[in-house]
Amino acid sequence: MPRPPRYDADVLLDAALELLVTQGARAVSAAAVARRAGVPSGSLYHRFPSRDALLAALWLRTVEAFQAEFGAHLRGSEPLRAARQAAVSVLTWTRAHPEQAQLLLRFRLADLLDGALPAEAKARARALRGAAEEGLRAFAQRLGLPEERVRFALVHVPYAAARASLTRGEVPPTSVDGLVEETVDALLGRPRPARRRVR
Amino acid sequence: MPRPPRYDADVLLDAALELLVTQGARAVSAAAVARRAGVPSGSLYHRFPSRDALLAALWLRTVEAFQAEFGAHLRGSEPLRAARQAAVSVLTWTRAHPEQAQLLLRFRLADLLDGALPAEAKARARALRGAAEEGLRAFAQRLGLPEERVRFALVHVPYAAARASLTRGEVPPTSVDGLVEETVDALLGRPRPARRRVR
DNA sequence: GCGATATTAGAGAGCCCTCTCTATAATCAC
DNA sequence: GTGATTATAGAGAGGGCTCTCTAATATCGC
Numbered sequence: 001m002p003r004p005p006r007y008d009a010d011v012l013l014d015a016a017l018e019l020l021v022t023q024g025a026r027a028v029s030a031a032a033v034a035r036r037a038g039v040p041s042g043s044l045y046h047r048f049p050s051r052d053a054l055l056a057a058l059w060l061r062t063v064e065a066f067q068a069e070f071g072a073h074l075r076g077s078e079p080l081r082a083a084r085q086a087a088v089s090v091l092t093w094t095r096a097h098p099e100q101a102q103l104l105l106r107f108r109l110a111d112l113l114d115g116a117l118p119a120e121a122k123a124r125a126r127a128l129r130g131a132a133e134e135g136l137r138a139f140a141q142r143l144g145l146p147e148e149r150v151r152f153a154l155v156h157v158p159y160a161a162a163r164a165s166l167t168r169g170e171v172p173p174t175s176v177d178g179l180v181e182e183t184v185d186a187l188l189g190r191p192r193p194a195r196r197r198v199r
Numbered sequence: 200m201p202r203p204p205r206y207d208a209d210v211l212l213d214a215a216l217e218l219l220v221t222q223g224a225r226a227v228s229a230a231a232v233a234r235r236a237g238v239p240s241g242s243l244y245h246r247f248p249s250r251d252a253l254l255a256a257l258w259l260r261t262v263e264a265f266q267a268e269f270g271a272h273l274r275g276s277e278p279l280r281a282a283r284q285a286a287v288s289v290l291t292w293t294r295a296h297p298e299q300a301q302l303l304l305r306f307r308l309a310d311l312l313d314g315a316l317p318a319e320a321k322a323r324a325r326a327l328r329g330a331a332e333e334g335l336r337a338f339a340q341r342l343g344l345p346e347e348r349v350r351f352a353l354v355h356v357p358y359a360a361a362r363a364s365l366t367r368g369e370v371p372p373t374s375v376d377g378l379v380e381e382t383v384d385a386l387l388g389r390p391r392p393a394r395r396r397v398r
Numbered sequence: 399g400c401g402a403t404a405t406t407a408g409a410g411a412g413c414c415c416t417c418t419c420t421a422t423a424a425t426c427a428c
Numbered sequence: 429g430t431g432a433t434t435a436t437a438g439a440g441a442g443g444g445c446t447c448t449c450t451a452a453t454a455t456c457g458c
Contacts, residue, residue, distance in 0.1 A: 001427075031415055045416085148374065176376065179347075183382055202455055204404080206429080
């Protein structure tokens, strides 16, 4: 039997994530990741065939984690309630995993890579995209509302709310949860009888 | 008198923008910008002291253009109407200047740079940020609503709507204008009597 | 034409990065 | 212990990038 591994692939992905959110995409070189993780470059390339493959793995690991949670909420029983919960879960997840959230909010997969997406990663990416599309489509149907409207309310609005804080290096305050729920209600539910004018 | 310039600085900024939106931040090297613009690298460095200075100049040129328009709408007479117009102007501007919009939507200034923001750019950036903050603060006061709510409705929601299309390489369809106005009304105005359930 | 001035033009020093390659080490079945 | 297998470890080839430096060039006032 073989020599046991000394470094976990996740150690490298974690290092890459840290570099990415603190220093930006240009700072994430395979060499920098290896240095930061305290791993010889040879060992890095033993696990990942290329820098692009490493970045793709980081991206996919993160999207998978996020979508698992968001999707679970969408499948909840009462639709409007599920919608609110899914939307707010974006903020909750962001608070629980600020670095991962930054990765998703600030970068596109293609922007992290130098070349084309490695074939193996492409399959994983397509599966994820498919699952997300399908989940949203099904949910829109349950609500009886156009997909565009549902996507706007559940994806882009919470996204914007999370992004607002993250770009300032903070975590979204709980006060925006209310704004997001209110927006979801306004777009997907019956209009609220009277809006409280907070001031 | 001196020899007349042969290249305009904007030619370089345009080339950088094109590289940025089509290839991502990592692709925008000073060398690549010069190649793309058909300018010798020496001439590039004659205009910009460093790659970072060039990228900062591109960013600032773009933010200034965007804010000029957004700010003008905010100063419109009837507040709720001004709010709707400002919010929708984000989408209009995005359609008129898709590449510039992508720059603002997809990248943060710091992510484009390798090092710290050059001092000269820092002053310009601070001025811009100050003007934006002040404009929003004043508008929130006119509306008599909390700044956070106004920022969410006028900045982040339209931002999200624009981003939705741009990340797919498209320009926002006019159909989202309605969603944005509806959201602005719901968050800043009196609730609409009855929402039309489109389907 | 002639200096003064600003700009072009491009070669190349030095640096970092990606990725490869080879030598070495650790584990297990027998 | 031996062989098979899988990792580690790190040096270095080759390439691109940033930025500098020098030589050449275009314009103007006189």
